[in-house]
Amino acid sequence: xxxxxxxxxxxxxxxxxxxxxxxxxxxxxxxxxxxxxxxxxxxxxxxxxxxxxxxxxxxxxxxxxxxxxxxxxxxxxxxxxxxxxxxxxxxxxxxxxxxxxxxxxxxxxxxxxxxxxxxxxxxxxxxxxxxxxxxxxxxxxxxxxxxxxxxxxxxxxxxxxxxxxxxxxxxxxxxxxxxxxxxxxxxxxxxxxxxxxxxxxxxxxxxxxxxxxxxxxxxxxxxxxxxxxxxxxxxxxxxxxxxxxxxxxxxxxxxxxxxxxxxxxxxxxxxxxxxxxxxxxxxxxxxxxxxxxxxxxxxxxxxxxxxxxxxxxxxxxxxxxxxxxxxxxxxxxxxxxxxxxxxxxxxxxxxxxxxxxxxxxxxxxx
Numbered sequence: 001x002x003x004x005x006x007x008x009x010x011x012x013x014x015x016x017x018x019x020x021x022x023x024x025x026x027x028x029x030x031x032x033x034x035x036x037x038x039x040x041x042x043x044x045x046x047x048x049x050x051x052x053x054x055x056x057x058x059x060x061x062x063x064x065x066x067x068x069x070x071x072x073x074x075x076x077x078x079x080x081x082x083x084x085x086x087x088x089x090x091x092x093x094x095x096x097x098x099x100x101x102x103x104x105x106x107x108x109x110x111x112x113x114x115x116x117x118x119x120x121x122x123x124x125x126x127x128x129x130x131x132x133x134x135x136x137x138x139x140x141x142x143x144x145x146x147x148x149x150x151x152x153x154x155x156x157x158x159x160x161x162x163x164x165x166x167x168x169x170x171x172x173x174x175x176x177x178x179x180x181x182x183x184x185x186x187x188x189x190x191x192x193x194x195x196x197x198x199x200x201x202x203x204x205x206x207x208x209x210x211x212x213x214x215x216x217x218x219x220x221x222x223x224x225x226x227x228x229x230x231x232x233x234x235x236x237x238x239x240x241x242x243x244x245x246x247x248x249x250x251x252x253x254x255x256x257x258x259x260x261x262x263x264x265x266x267x268x269x270x271x272x273x274x275x276x277x278x279x280x281x282x283x284x285x286x287x288x289x290x291x292x293x294x295x296x297x298x299x300x301x302x303x304x305x306x307x308x309x310x311x312x313x314x315x316x317x318x319x320x321x322x323x324x325x326x327x328x329x330x331x332x333x334x335x336x337x338x339x340x341x342x343x344x345x346x347x348x349x350x351x352x353x354x355x356x357x358x359x360x361x362x363x364x365x366x
Contacts, residue, residue, distance in 0.1 A: 014295030032152035041142035053096045069106040070117045086167045088151040157242035176213040187248035191216040203267040235343045266305030269312040295336035299353035
């Protein structure tokens with residue numbers, strides 16, 4: 001499989017402004033956050049029962065060094081209070097670790113005897129594992145009370161992401177990385193698998209940064225506009241993308257296979273017709289490749305997913321002519337560049353694109 005290059009510096013068009021909401025948009029009593037106190041012993045038991053989601057993919061590469069882990073254990077043994085932990089409850093009642101993953105991982109490693117303390121100058125602790133401690137010190141670890149703030153599952157999706165972003169004390173996360181944690185399941189596995197295919201990498205020109213999950217965000221956008229109606233889009237992309245992930249987590253395997261086939265067909269059709277310029281604003285005869293445009297991606301990937309490749313291939317030149325005409329239409333270009341998340345602009349560009357496809361290819365045939 002072709003390797004995707006790192007492209008952190010490449011601009012992406014058509015995304016709109018950051019999909020945050022001002023905090024004044026949320027009625028103050030709707031942000032349901034409760035607090036609980038649990039012992040380390042109780043938390044580790046829940047982790048073993050898979051009630052706590054401990055391995056969000058975006059966190060796996062950010063592991064504390066052993067000296068820092070050792071300092072945490074030392075702090076507990078010295079009865080030094082720890083910062084609070086933040087969790088987000090999912091629809092199944094499981095807890096996604098928002099802030100505190102490294103600390104909980106450290107407790108688990110130590111109690112499982114996988115961490116040997118590195119505390120030079122502390123002879124009673126240096127090079128000791130949990131099993132090497134006295135019962136008194138073992139109890140001090142397991143009886144340590146941890147304070148959790150839990151974001152209720154009923155909190156609106158955009159608010160959950162905003163809270164997640166504000167409280168996460170580790171490496172700054174992108175919105176897609178947050179979604180990957182909050183909606184883990186068949187949906188996030190689908191995004192991961194599809195973003196790794198050769199056809200996706202070829203059609204996007206390997207221009208999407210996989211480290212920030214920008215690649216999966218584009219797959220997420222296709223799924224949202226493919227599976228949800230335009231009427232469900234209310235002007236907030238965060239809510240829209242989260243809604244489709246919840247829906248996908250409940251789909252049958254055959255439905256996901258069908259979605260995958262549609263996605264790959266849309267990619268193949270766009271790549272066959274437009275080559276290196278697929279999903280980018282460009283004009284006839286242009287040689288230099290422009291930047292990926294997320295709004296074009298939305299309409300072109302979904303639109304051409306509904307037609308067989310042989311039909312698109314047979315009408316490629318006519319389709320390109322129609323597309324180039326749209327690139328000269330100021331209203332259409334404005335709809336994919338300035339304020340592209342506006343409900344009116346989203347509906348306008350889908351309506352224009354749908355008309356273009358029907359004029360060239362006829363009614364949907366797949």
